[in-house]
Amino acid sequence: MRSADEGYRRQIAALFQRSPFYREKLRAAGFADAGAVGGLERIAGLPFTEKDELRRSQAGHPPLGAHAAIEISQAARIYSTSGTSGTPLYIPLTRNDVEQWREIGRCTYSRNGLKAGERVITTYGAGPFVAGASLAAFEAIGCAHIPVGVGNTERLLTAIEKLQPEALACTPSYALHIIETVLARGINVRSVRRIIVGGEPGGGEPGLRAKLESMWGAKIYEIMGIGDIAASLWGECGYQAGMHFSAGGLIHVELIDPDSGAPKAMEDGQTGELVYTHLAREAAPLLRFRSRDHVRIWASRCPCGSDALRVRCIGRTDDMLIVRGVNVFPSAVREVVARFQPRVTGAILIRPRGKGVKQEPPLPVFVEGEASLKEEIARAIRGALLFTPEVQMVAPQALPRSDYKVKLVDYSAATPA
Ligand SMILES: [Zn+2]
Numbered sequence: 001m002r003s004a005d006e007g008y009r010r011q012i013a014a015l016f017q018r019s020p021f022y023r024e025k026l027r028a029a030g031f032a033d034a035g036a037v038g039g040l041e042r043i044a045g046l047p048f049t050e051k052d053e054l055r056r057s058q059a060g061h062p063p064l065g066a067h068a069a070i071e072i073s074q075a076a077r078i079y080s081t082s083g084t085s086g087t088p089l090y091i092p093l094t095r096n097d098v099e100q101w102r103e104i105g106r107c108t109y110s111r112n113g114l115k116a117g118e119r120v121i122t123t124y125g126a127g128p129f130v131a132g133a134s135l136a137a138f139e140a141i142g143c144a145h146i147p148v149g150v151g152n153t154e155r156l157l158t159a160i161e162k163l164q165p166e167a168l169a170c171t172p173s174y175a176l177h178i179i180e181t182v183l184a185r186g187i188n189v190r191s192v193r194r195i196i197v198g199g200e201p202g203g204g205e206p207g208l209r210a211k212l213e214s215m216w217g218a219k220i221y222e223i224m225g226i227g228d229i230a231a232s233l234w235g236e237c238g239y240q241a242g243m244h245f246s247a248g249g250l251i252h253v254e255l256i257d258p259d260s261g262a263p264k265a266m267e268d269g270q271t272g273e274l275v276y277t278h279l280a281r282e283a284a285p286l287l288r289f290r291s292r293d294h295v296r297i298w299a300s301r302c303p304c305g306s307d308a309l310r311v312r313c314i315g316r317t318d319d320m321l322i323v324r325g326v327n328v329f330p331s332a333v334r335e336v337v338a339r340f341q342p343r344v345t346g347a348i349l350i351r352p353r354g355k356g357v358k359q360e361p362p363l364p365v366f367v368e369g370e371a372s373l374k375e376e377i378a379r380a381i382r383g384a385l386l387f388t389p390e391v392q393m394v395a396p397q398a399l400p401r402s403d404y405k406v407k408l409v410d411y412s413a414a415t416p417a
Pocket of ligand 1 (some may be wrong): 306
């Protein structure tokens with residue numbers, strides 16, 4: 001197998017050769033050719049790639065964009081992201097890229113403990129989205145894969161009852177929604193011993209995890225992917241001590257300070273934003289791509305014996321609010337509220353008064369649970385997260401549930417800034 005440094009040098013050479021976007025970007029940054037860029041030890045000197053640049057590249061050079069390094073006829077599969085502006089961003093893969101993603105997925109789900117002969121039910125939207133690329137990984141492990149897709153809870157419950165799968169893969173908010181329905185209707189889900197959660201933050205929050213594990217009587221394993229880089233890229237092992245990286249040698253990971261962009265040391269307990277560089281991607285390789293995912297890392301050996309880097313997601317910059325200078329991740333608010341279980345259900349909704357990221361205190365936070373907890377929860381949020389909330393208690397099940405990603409911020413009551 002090639003070393004990461006060899007892969008990187010080859011990838012850079014390929015970008016100069018085949019990607020007009022990167023050729024221009026690197027030359028503008030003062031790198032005339034691949035030789036001038038050098039090896040991985042100098043990667044921090046290169047410019048970042050932002051998602052908006054990819055959108056502009058694709059809008060200006062349709063259909064795949066000037067960053068793509070293939071002709072569209074060489075693509076084996078073309079996924080798309082949902083895109084906030086309504087225009088999808090296309091993500092092409094060659095046949096080799098597809099195989100690579102399957103291998104990364106196989107590594108992730110094997111770490112989750114899936115074994116040949118087990119049955120696993122998935123609720124991924126296999127349609128246009130990259131999560132669908134992970135589905136082949138289950139067969140690669142030797143599992144019997146039962147895809148039921150998004151948005152069909154009845155079909156899912158019937159399949160669990162009749163086919164008795166050992167494992168279920170879904171978002172953490174859907175896992176909560178399903179088990180509330182299951183308990184209300186007395187459905188037998190005892191076969192499920194392993195729940196693989198991803199697609200949104202939450203699986204790593206101790207409160208939500210403890211609640212899901214006790215309600216399901218199963219163990220929670222968190223996974224995380226990023227569409228532009230690879231699906232199912234990180235996965236937890238049985239020690240549940242952060243998600244292991246599954247693409248060593250194929251993708252290079254950096255940790256940076258999100259404000260200054262400066263690299264941070266890969267040491268236990270460090271926090272920052274993940275930045276990715278493809279080392280062996282053919283169709284649309286990305287260089288120093290800013291993920292907007294904020295994580296805490298562990299670089300030391302896991303009790304499972306693996307040295308692969310581990311992360312726990314803290315939140316996404318895209319979801320972040322700033323309340324009088326304090327960064328607030330909605331998932332962190334949910335985590336503080338979850339400490340009050342079982343007197344709260346764990347569901348919350350932040351309803352900002354104004355549009356935009358910057359908010360004036362107090363920030364309205366709706367919490368499902370006992371009305372008498374109002375002041376205590378407000379104090380706990382203020383103490384842990386350093387901003388002043390205006391907590392409003394609502395009845396259990398009053399806030400919206402979701403079979404995909406749950407919304408933690410609702411701007412519908414906000415007035416323009
Ligand atoms: Zn481990």
